[in-house]
Amino acid sequence: MMKKDLLSNRLAKMLGLSALIVTFQACTDLEPNFGDSISVESIGGSFNGVSNTSASLEALYTSGDSDNLGLYRQDTQENSYALMEVSADNIAVLTRGADWGDNGVWRTMHNHTWDANHVYVLQAWNRHNAASFRASQLLDSRSNASPSETAQAQVIRAFNIYSVLDFFGQVPIRGVDDGPDVDPTVISAQEALTLILDDLNAAISSGNLSDNGPGVALRPAESGGDRAGTLTGIGEAFARFLRARVQLNAIHLVGTAGDMNQVIADVNAIEALGFQLDPVGAEDPDGDDSYFDIWDPANNTNLEVIFMLDGDVRTRMYNQLHPNQGGWNGFVTLTETFRLFGTDDINQDARLGLPGEEVDGVSTGYIRGQQRSPAGTNLTDRQENPLVYEDVILTNLEVNNERNGIRIVKNPQRNDDGNLPGDTARDFTWIRFADAMLMRAEATLRGGGGGPTALEDVNAIRERAGAAPLGSVSLDDMPDIIARELNSEGVMGGRRAVQLRFGNFASGTWEMKTVNEDFRVKFPIPAAALATNPNLVQNEGY
Known part of the structure; x- marks a missing residue:
């Protein structure tokens, strides 16, 4: 002491x-x-x-x-x-x-x-x-x-x-x-x-x-400008989320396990503030019918978003997309991550996207297949090849054509035509309750107590996406479960922290990554x- x-x-x-x-x-x-x-x-x-x-x-x-x-x-x-x-x-x-x-x-x-x-x-x-x-x-x-x-x-x-x-x-x-x-x-x-x-x-x-819960106007409209009002500041939910994350990651931060009971207690407290998975379809009080409305801040009563970031989400969208879609065409999701779903049918898992809500010809989710213009015509790349994003394992970081790689876009596009804030006023969904639930499930599997079972938390997230519930879940299942829900979001600590907790960051091998050096656990x-x-x-x- x-x-x-x-x-x-x-x-x-x-x-x-x-x-x-x-x-x-x-x-x-x-x-x-x-x-x-x-x-x-x-x-x-x-x-x-x-x-x-x-x-x-x-x-x-x-x-x-x-x-x-x-x-x-x-x-x-x-x-x-x-x-x-x-x-x-x-x-x-x-x-x-x-x-x-x-x-x-x-x-x-x-x-x-x-x-x-x-x-x-x-x-x-x-x-x-x-x-x-x-x-x-x-x-x-x-x-x-x-x-x-x-x-x-x-x-x-x-x-x-x-x-x-x-x-x-x-x-x-x-x-x-x-x-x-x-x-x-x-x-x-x-x-x-x-x-x-x-x-x-x-x-x-x-x-x-503050104990600001869900439904707070994260960016209330303001008159006389294309930006909206002030973002909500840090409240108790943010602080508890960070404390849970720190305790969960203690195993790689200092080499000894953190307090898993504290992780669960903090997520329970966030839930008690009113945060929950944002409903989809008829159950949603706002009438939203798309899983990807979670990332649309036009929905100011989102029940899931704990904290948003000030910025232009197009930088997270257009780095994935081809120039003929308004992007700059470098970032892709790994094909191995896409294949974790075991299906490409949106009816089996809404998180896959495509087809989906489209604006300017770009869908949400894992963008794959033939790409189309807002008018519905097939797009080509700059060499006049059909612009098709294929489900093919990537093999080279340095030599690629303009079509290689499945893209992932979670933020629905909106025309900047006066319908609520336009694209230039879009903000990042950074901390959401689904992430907190995944922490609680993992902490439970690591020996913590006091919350729902890990299977209950995991299945609630799956069922919201229309995916079939699992019959069981183990600690070894969690990295893939987390990847399916949080891929590309840049959440607090990011994917690197997940791999560090499970011991496969520096020593692991994945698509186009061949170096295995244990010291890379630190920068x-x-x-x-x-x-x-x-x-x-x-x-x-x-």
Whole structure:
């Protein structure tokens, strides 16, 4: 207990951003402009608190497109998303002629050949360390944040520390009073886990987080613009979801199992707030009849969405689609993941999609087969070949035609014609209750108690998609069950974390991934960070 208290006190003073330098490879702004949220310094240069706590908290959510540190600005396809999803067994980025080479950053990510100079590794490091430091400034007693601001900042800081720990296995800290001449100290994985849970426990137990449940207007319409209103901030459900995720992932974060009973209790509490699987068809109070309406924020009474991100979902749609469909044609889902369904019949599982709700000729789900224009005519690629996405195992990351690969699009398109927010106002469904139920099912299979059976949770998700219920479920079944429901979404921790929990991330082999090196369970500390902080030690193998 004494050690825990000391760590908590240490956090309040020291947690933050390691000193980094801008190198030729880094495009990120390591000193982001937070406007009114910048810290107040005395004549001697010491920290005296942030000048505007409300603006500082707002920056932790949004922080503008220029620095991209805020919680709402989670990556669309690069940085953390690349580390979570492209490195794992659901998503690949194919090079097609001169398209999508990007100096090999996608190929090395998928094939586990990245090094300490990988641009997305550096940018993920910069971003999460910077954001946690800014949260620490707001949480310093001299900033005088309100109880609500404090609780939200604690959760945001916990998320960013968790991200650094998850990716890199060690966390640098710098006190808010330390100048640039002070080398940040580095804490162990176990110390970092303690700090994360201390923040989350404090925020949840404080009673100062909103209990905003489902049906809240996630983006209420506003007059005079093509954007909608303010996104809902962090509430108790978000904090409990993050705590459950951290406990579930503790096995790969620190090498010992987390508290599975806590995972189940937190998901139960989220459910008690009113969150549930959003119904489909006649059971849906909004009258929606498509499984993919979960990803359509025009439905502001969605019963499943716990948290949304501010952004333009077209970046998650058009990276999959051919230029003749308005896309840029690199990302695909692995054929092996598509085949986990064991069928291509939407009547047996709505998650497959196609046919489905179509706008501008593009369906939702696993996009395959002959592609068509909005007028219904067959499309061709740029060489006039029929544009057919085929169910064929992919064999090469570097040499592909424009048609290779099944695409996955979960966000229904809408014409930007005034019918609710148009495509430019679309936001990301990031945390949803189905994901929480899958955590609860896995925690139950890992020995936790106090919730429904794992089979009940898994079958509820399957039945909502129109899939036949399973007769039994085991822990070994869970990776495939999770892949079928969450593929491509870039959820908190991503597919990489699932594979790490089950021990088949670094040592596994899947479509177009042949490297098997155990040290790849962690990403390297970026070379730029090592060059400026002697307290950092490069992770084994790099």
